[in-house]
Amino acid sequence: MKSVVFIAAFCVYIITAFPALAPYRDSGEMTSVAATLGVAHPPGYPLYILAANIAGRIIPLGNYAYRITVLSALFMAGAAAVFFALIRKTFRLKNHVAAAMAAGFAFSYFYWYLAVVQEMYTMSIFLILCAVYLLLDGSSAAAFFVLGISAGARTDAALVYPSFILYAYFKRLPVKELAAAHAAMAAGLSVFLYSWVRAKSGPAINWGDTSTMARLFDSLMRRSHGGTLDLISSGFAAGENFFVQMRYYAAHILRDFTPAGAAASVVGAAYLFRRRRSLFWFAATGFGVTGVMFMYLANMPPNTHALAILEAHFLLPDLFFCLFAAAGAGFAYSEISARAGRGAVLANAGIWLVPVWIFASALPGVNKRHNFFLVDYARNMSVSARQAVIVIKEDVQVFSMWHRRYAERKQRDDLNVVAAGLAGSAWYKKMNAGWPVALTPLKSPDDWKRFVDGNRRVFFSNDAEFPLTDVETTPAGLLAAAGRASADPTAASLLDEIYFYRGDYRYENHREFFTPDIIEDYAKALHRRGFYLMTSGERKSAERWFLAALYMKEIFPPAAYHLGWCRFAENDFKGAHRYYKYAAAVYDRYAALADEYRAAPDVRAAVRREAAGAWLHLGVTAEKLGRDDEALENYSRAATLSENFSLAYYNKAVIYWKKGDFASARSNLARTLEIDPSNAEAKRYLGILDGGTQSGSRK
Known part of the structure; x- marks a missing residue:
């Protein structure tokens, strides 16, 4: 039956696997490092890199990324078979009951999703x-060895260690046997020496240059990641996001x-607490450490990117959850099937209902x-420029170009792709020492100025956040040319005539984070092309x-905002009002999400300023349509969103003036000048009010 579960x-x-490189976190890096037998980002993942390198060589079908996907599928199918064997033996379940539990485990969303990526x-x-x-079977030395070597795939295997120690205590494992088990675990951990040995030979990808014991440690x-899951969490107090994460995890379990x-x-x-106390504490400790404690330490904010990173770490607590669920389902099955009449029929039907769902x-x-x-994104990026240095920021996008260069070996020699977040690292400069590129950190505007001035034809991607407002940029499809790097003559045709588009390019039609993130780059x-033309x-x-x-991307307010601007410029005030109203509503949604996601204060303020701008223009358009009351509401909303938005107060003053409410007009003019003393019109109207003459109109 194990073979049936596996197959x-x-x-x-x-059948459901990605056919090529998956838009998921570090997939492109993993395939690139595997292809070159290099060293991956901390902690290096040496066992996985070795296994993926072998898979890439011996699996006889598909492109390189697909072969690594087959490896993921093999391991997850193997995990389903081992889970079946584990719960069947541990809880004395019948074959079909254990198979149903294994199916629910194997086809739950995150286990399945991670089985089809690299x-x-x-x-x-x-x-x-x-x-x-092996541990529950009594083979302690073998169990600890496998646990140790599994850290070479992911070091969060260390989070399972307390459960192993607690179980050994309950089983009164002799000290000599426990010492032998730890020696075996140390032997398994020795797989990390790969990173030290391999770094000394100067591989194509040598993240962190682990050629010394100090750098390996x-x-x-x-x-380099602050000792945390991700630097995203570094701006928050310890445990600040814990309850938000736990609510998200609970929602994941129910869904x-x-x-x-x-x-x-x-x-x-x-059931386990009453009948098998040692097994209960083993699973409860495992869930508590890999789930509850891990999420407290991870402290990730509740934005979609951070949660996409966190989700992959649900696999371990989910494993212990599934052990509890299998014990509970097995107990319920035995109780129901033992009843007279239709008990057995109901139990057999019910046990498969949840896995099918x-x-x-x-x-x-x-x-x-x-x-x-x-894969289409990487290809499209590659045809967007010639003889160029391309700066990209986000991991998935950067690693897609690594995959094209190192795994597929399709990258042209005239293109040099620079990872913005790595450009200042000593190991990254050493790794790319042969490039005709002057690498510098890319953190401040001054850094970018030096980089643009010191390199030939610099292009940057949409995610790179180019900070030099005084440097002319020209759109080139997914890229933009900076300064003296003029776009190629074909740039205007890239997006609608040259690029490949395979699939559903609707942001809202995808559940996971990373595919929509690629679609957003196209949006x-x-x-950008439209703004350039405008x-x-x-x-x-x-x-x-x-x-x-x-x-x-329906929820993309800049596009709606600029559509409103174009319609307004054409004196189509109804059309402008429609687009500005949509932009304002979506900007409000963005502002609410920024608060919900606990974004940094400067990010929240920037979103609110953009929202205020949309409400202001909506108010101006409403005035053009003769809807002064609506305009006043819109200006008030703009002022609420951005308290120092002087134009919102000035426009409110004009509406109040038209209505004859001079006291309100005066207070808003005073507030305008408090924020912007240089506003000559506000000074003039306030002078008229102070002089006792309430005539005149806004130009």
Whole structure:
């Protein structure tokens, strides 16, 4: 039966797998490092890199990324088979009951999703499950060895260690046997010496240059990441986001395992506490450390990017949750099937109901069979410039270009892709020493100025946040040319004639974070092209690009805002009002999300200023349409969003003047001048009021 579980899971994973490089976190880095047998970002993932390198060589079908995906599918199918064997033996379940539990485990959203990408998570889960099976089977030395070597796939295997020690205590493992187990674990951990040995040979990718023991230790401790899950959390007090994360995790359990699965886990925990106390504490400690404690330490804010990073770390607490759920479901099955009459029929039907529901719910979100977004993105980026230095910021986008260069070997020699976040690192400069590029940090405007002045034809991607407002930029598809780097003659045709588009390019139609993030880059490129045309006086042409941007991402307020600007310039005030109203509503949504996501104060303020601008223009348009009361409401909303927005107060003053409410007009004019003393019109009108003459009108 284990073979059936393995084959069934593997076939489903392969059918739904990404056909090429997956737009997911570090997939492009993993394939690139595997292809070059290099050193990955801290802590290095040496076991996975070695296994992926072998898979890339021996799997006889598909492109390089697909072969690594097959490896992920093999490990997750293996994990499903081991889970089946574990719960069948531990809880004495019948084959079909254990198979149903294994199906719910294997086809839950995150396990399934990570089985179809080029990442190390499924290897880690497979090895940890093997270690758990060996531990519960009494093979302590083998269990600790597998646990140790599994850290070479993911170091969060260390979070399972307390459970192993506690179980050994309950089983009164002799000191000699426990010492032998730890010696075996140390032998497993020796796999990290790969990073030290390999770094000395100067591989193509040598993250952190772990060629000394000191730098190897820094890599293991993730010093470059602040010793945390991600630097995103560094701006928050310890535990500040804990309860938000726990609520998100609870919602994940109810959505991806169903309320019935959650209830089964509670029943299972109670059953094990009463009947098998050592097993209860093993699983409870595992869940507490890998779930509760980890999320307290991770402290990730509740924005979509941070949660996408956090989600991959649900796999370990989910594993212990599934153990509890299997115990509870097995107990419920035995109780119901023992009843007279239709008890056995109900039990047999019910035991498969939840796994089928889990499968059906997850399938639409994890079927990536036709997802070519990232491989097409990398290809499209590559045709956007010639003889150029391309600066990209976000990991997925950067690593897609690494994959094209190192794994596919398709990158042209005249293009040099610079990772903005790594450009100042000593190891990154050493790794790219042969480039005709003067690498500098890219943090401040001065850094960027030196970089642009010191290099040939600099282009940057939409995510790179180019800070030099005094440097002319020219759109070039997904890129923009900076300064003296003029775009190629074909730049105007890139987005609509030269680029590949395979798949559903609608931001809102995808559940996970990273595919929509790629689509958003295209929406930004379309908007940039439209803005360039608009500022060149070609408003009619610009509108087409703005509408295309809104098609790709409905909640993209800059495109709607500039459509309103174009319509206003054409004296189509009704059309302008429609677009400004939409932009203002979406900006309000962005402002609310910035608060909900606990964004940095400067980010929240910037979003509110943009929202205030949209409400101000909506008010001006309402005035043009003779809707003064609406205009006053819009100006008031703008002033609420941005307290120092002088134009909002000035325009309110004019409306009050027209209404004859001179006291309100005076207070708003005074507030205008308090914020902007240089406003000559406000001074003039305030002087008229102070002089006792209430005549005149705004120019």
